[in-house]
Amino acid sequence: MNGTSTITEFRDAVLDPAKRAHYRLAWLSTVDHKRIAVLYMMTALVFFIIGGTEALFMRLQLAVPNNHFLQPDTFNQLFTMHGTTMIFLVVMPVLFGLVNYVLPLQIGARDMAFPRLNAFGFWCVPFGGILLHFSVLAGGAPAVGWFSYTPLSETPYSSSPGVDYWAVALFVLGIGSISFAINTIATVISLRGPGMTMRRLPLFTWINFVNAFIIIFALPVLNANLAMILIDRQLQGHFFLPIGGGSPVLWQHIFWAFGHPEVYIMALPAFGIVSEIIPVFSRKPIFGYEFVAASSVAIAVLSLGVWGHHMFTVGMGRPLDVFFAISSMLIAIPTGVKVLNWTATMLGGRIRFDVPMLCCIAFLIQFLVAGLTGISHASVALDWQTKNSYFLVAHFHFVAVGAIVFAVIGGLQYWFPKMSGRMLSERLGKWTFWLMVIGFNMTFVIQHFLGLLGMPRRVYTYPDLLHWGWMNMLSTSGVFFMSAAALILVWNLATSFFRGKVAGDNPWDAWTLEWATTSPPPHENFVALPPIRSRRPLWDLANPDRPDPIVGENSAAVTLPDHNKVGILSFILSEAGFFAALILAYLYFYARPQAGPGPKELDVPRTLVFSVCLFASSFTFWRSEVALTKQRRGSMLGWLTLTILLGGIFLVGQGTEYWKLFQTGVDLSTNLFSTTFFTLTGFHGLHVLLGLIALLIFLWAAWEGDFASGRRESAFKSVGYYWHFVDVVWVFVLLTVYILPLLR
């Protein structure tokens, strides 16, 4: 039904106690992408206040030299929590929220591809956030920095459970982010409205589609690292402790293999926001759509291979330094292309200086500074001088705040009318904007110079050296301007929600599909979609005499790929990243053998027999699939049961291998070989077990007759893809763990 919009109803209902209870439940149990998006952003706001307060306390401690306002350990805890909170609980959720709201609307979809997975992904955020903050009650927050470098974060040096909570929380948040990315990919590939071809996607959607791929490659790598440190801490593993032959530098490699892409995971959505706002407020189509789109892909691919520039000061050796320096410099090219496109879009446009556009202009200038200081870190010699100083703090806050936060504020101002039906106040918005510009630059510009004067980062206080005192005081003063800006923003959101100017469908005269529906959109998003022939359907609608050139073919009758298949394949990609990290870690230590048990303890022939069972189960599953397609219920049940049996036999085989090792006194904590062996095979076994559970559910459903007349065939096939994948992983594990030692 048109006109019954979630937020309008909600607004009326808050005032009625009887309805209030109902709506509370409706919001907690929602699977609607618009409500989930709002929940994401509200959660981010809560954590933003927490993370901001942490920053405020740190800056107060640093305001004057030799300060004793905070204990060193308290400072370290605030420092860790601030970084972790801002990255994982503020920037990522708020961006995911915006994407969740806008992306399905921009492609003319009714919802995300997997609404329940979407809700799951969201609920991982508060759950992870609570886990992280629970550490405060459980013996102290982690005090090791958001990067949690080993060996400091290992038990001998951080014995309180803070790091454990940190790792588990990030693991949960990582799972949430991956499920969000899988959902985004499946939505864009499978749920586009008629006429919305991939080449006509709005840039915000395209960039976030590309970004989803970075997420599914990068986050699993972090999760593998977190699993390893948890194994070290909880099960006395040896991955990162030098005392047992482990390698602290390996933690850094894996961490930054995730950490550098993470920068782009946060920055690309911001690029997407800016690419939407600048054209609309310059009254021109984006200059060089293709270049913005393609440079995003280049950034995504390059970002996965440049992590080494975070480690120049570690001492990786000259060859690595040189290659990472060059590849890091390459990233400046696609990023520079984007800046050029945005500025060229503004050139000659009729620019409207409303708050969203002001934020984008500030974004452009500050991002340029961030990029220039960033590229300076690609130069190894310069990096050695500035990496561990406040220069770097200034650099990444220019990225995270100067670029990303400004883009988010602009995006909120831009899309709030769509979400609430009411405009945010321009007047309050301008207050927020200018206070933010003043406060942000006051805090962080000076930190560049502090860094160049030699003030190290990650310190709780500092001596009273020449200029350091007033510079830090200035930096701290800026925080109050930013705090005021944040308070005004919250006030603006609250008051405008109830009393703001009514927005109408398309208050900004924009051209993408989200503005073709009511504000807020009805539950099903669209009553009817306008014809889509170009990248600006609403421009074509408003200017039938001079429409945009048609982009690509007009293929209305294309059948889009099945979303279950796209979803499971994306999931498999992310799992492949996870196992690749584990296998590489295994190889890393395999090449550096330690005393004690080694691969020679393993029973290769017996494992080969059990492996054959696992591989055979892929074949039997395929037969079961064929039987399902041919509607032969008995045969399908038989083959499926056989598949489960074969999988079970494999697990029993692994179990006996473990049992024999335990009998000879080899367990996970024995030496590096046993740590890596049990981790790799254990995680594989866990995946087989999960696959078996999924197959058992299907067996039960099939037994109950749920697959009659070909229903849920695509779900069945999807589980099949997963099952085959688990077998393929075993091929690699078998080769690495069992066959490789035989070749020596």
Add this chain to the structure above:
Amino acid sequence: MTTYQFFTTAWTWNSIVFILSAVASVGYFLAFGQRGRPLFFAAAVVVFLFAFLSPFNALASSYLFSAHMLQHILLVLIVPALLVLSLPRSFSLRPPLTFLTQPLIGWIAGVGAMWLWHAPTLCNAAATSRTVSAIQTTSLLLMGSVFWWQVLAPREEQRLSPPAGIVYLFTACTACSVLGIILTFAPVSICPVYQHPVDRLGMLSTIRSDWGLTSDRDQQIGGLLMWVPMCAIYVTAILAQLARWHSCPAPQTEKSNA
């Protein structure tokens, strides 16, 4: 021998390479005449000759793993790409060979060429025996051509669609990066021949002390070459796919000029 002497004198005269190039060139013009794209073919021959006659060959065949890697990259990525591009628009593979146009075969050929020849035994054999080396070169050229066929085949309809091409290239890039990462961080020598080279040209002391290339560093550079510049080649190809995607009009406008 000093660095200057080396780069001026270590050019090798290899008659087989010359004869092969000459035969291939004649064969090319006899087969395709004016229809082909001879500039690409000429470029392929030049790169091929450079890989085998320049001082890099001297380094690759006896001294440096990294030079060997550079040669490897030229032979598996650059020369085959130019060869496929040099084919006339009307060219297509005939029945017994059409299985080579399967994307999976192409992918396995491209990635396999990297992994296979860096198994320590094969890598050693190729560096010590001329026969194995010749087999290696031939297989690299062939497998590389099969790999590039998917993206650079003469006719549009023989190529993968641009999005599929991106997936094809990206996964190949990842698979090669993984090998590059392994080579970079491996503490043991992947190709032990290069650890204690036979000093045929008296260059070893120059390389080890003047150039500062210890055998560890040498292998690291080799791994990094496979990891970073090779990925840059794939990224370039990915960008070319995007350009093709955004520029391609409806497929029916594509005419074969046979």
